[in-house]
Amino acid sequence: MTQAPLPQVGRTATFTVRAPASSANLGPGFDSLGLSLPLYTTLRVTPQASTEVVPLGHGLSSTPANESNYVYQAMLLAARRAGRPLPPARIEIESEVPLARGLGSSAAALIAGIVAGNELLGRPLDHAAVLDVAAREEGHPDNVAPALFGGIVVATLDKLGTHYVRLDPPAHLGVTVLVPDFELSTSKARAVLPREYSRADAVHALSHAALLAAALSVGRLDLLRHAMQDYIHQVWRAPLVPGLSDILESAHEHGALGAALSGAGPTVLCFHDTRSDTGRLHTYLHGVMTRSGLTGQVMDLPIDLAGTVVACPVEA
Incomplete structure (x- = not known):
């Protein structure tokens, strides 16, 4: 501050x-x-x-x-x-x-x-x-x-x-956001989450959150795709955000370092390397929106x- x-x-x-x-x-x-x-x-x-x-x-x-x-x-x-x-x-x-x-x-x-x-x-x-x-x-x-x-x-x-x-963000880490033209309340997004999780899901969450924090702290951009996997909330919220599952599974094939639902959604965040062109990623994200019957905007932002x-x- x-x-x-x-x-x-x-x-x-x-x-x-x-x-x-x-x-x-x-x-x-x-x-x-x-x-x-x-x-x-x-x-x-x-x-x-x-x-x-x-x-x-x-x-x-x-x-x-x-x-x-x-x-x-x-x-x-x-x-x-x-x-x-x-x-x-x-x-x-x-x-x-x-x-x-x-x-x-x-x-x-x-x-x-x-x-x-x-x-x-x-x-x-x-x-x-x-x-x-x-x-x-x-x-x-x-x-x-x-x-x-x-x-x-x-x-x-x-x-x-x-x-x-x-x-401080790692060098060369940029953010691309897909912001759909519809609202999704936090209360609705929280309502779909289960009250209990299995031990396997808890271990998965703990290990991946720790890996993500560590990767961001030392600039291991190559680990983001793996560290950003989640079974605690994204899998449950995916039906509320058309195209989310596609992006989480495939964005790395189009230039993203990793992808996640932004907060409770519906915005989706992708990390990118600022030394690389994001045109291919933008084209992919616009294509996901079109196939999902959505409109919205895609923006590159610094942190x-x-x-x-x-x-x-x-x-x-």
């Missing part, structure tokens, strides 16, 4: 908070592994005598323009953890993160709101506390940790706290390294 110094005058000046999208799980790292992507939710916060919540842009047109807005509720979470009332402000909200697509739109809003509330209060919460508040609200840290810190993050949540390790950024806009 990057912060620029704010004026020490009681937070009377406008400031901005920018939080990135994220992709969670990456295959076997269920609820514990994620990375940050450069699509942003941005808040412009101006302290004033009364509270206003102003969602901007077509993508947020269905979100509440009042204190029930998720961003404002996230700001209140910071105030509750700090044990202080939240000062009133005008909060303008913009977002590039598509809703209900498995790209961490709720996590970006949550982190942006908690950080904004913390700023209004004079930063009583440190980074560890901000992460813990967010992870406990979400129920897992896989999206909120990379949204806060950037890069690739392995994180756990237990009764003692939220614990994480942030990794965001900055995480959440706080700054004071410079007025012209």
Whole structure:
């Protein structure tokens, strides 16, 4: 998380908070592994005598323009953890993160709101506390940790706290995402998961999650295809995402280093080597959408390294 110094005058000046999208799980790292992507939710916060919540842009047109807005509720979470009332402000909200697509739109809003509330209060919460508040609200840290810190993050949540390790991405590791033009709620995607797993599936998940974290930490791009195999959630969610099984099985034949469902979906993530052309992979992914009767977009993205950024806009 990057912060620029704010004026020490009681937070009377406008400031901005920018939080990135994220992709969670990456295959076997269920609820514990994620990375940050450069699509942003941005808040412009101006302290004033009364509270206003102003969602901007077509993508947020269905979100509440009042204190029930998720961003404002996230700001209140910071105030509750700090044990202080939240000062009133005008909060303008913009977002590039598509809703209900498995790209961490709720996590970006949550982190942006908690950080904004913390700023209004004079930063009583440190980074560890901000992460813990967010992870406990979400129920897992896989999206909120990379949204806060950037890069690739392995994180756990237990009764003692939220614990994480942030990794810089390996050299030459890029991301290609297929974002279909339909929404899939996290609750629906979680509802299809079994309540119990076999010992064999548990061992498979543990070993592959460990291998994936190790491969990412030392830059073994050749291992990603094998390490990203998963039996915990992707096999159960595949019927909800047409074409997913095809991509998981065959994307490596078209230039992908590995493939996974992004979060709860329906977005699908492929890793690629930035030294190689991704045209063949794009053609393949568009073909999968066409055969599945879907529309959407395919994008190459770097991994965001900055995480959440706080700054004071410079007025012209």
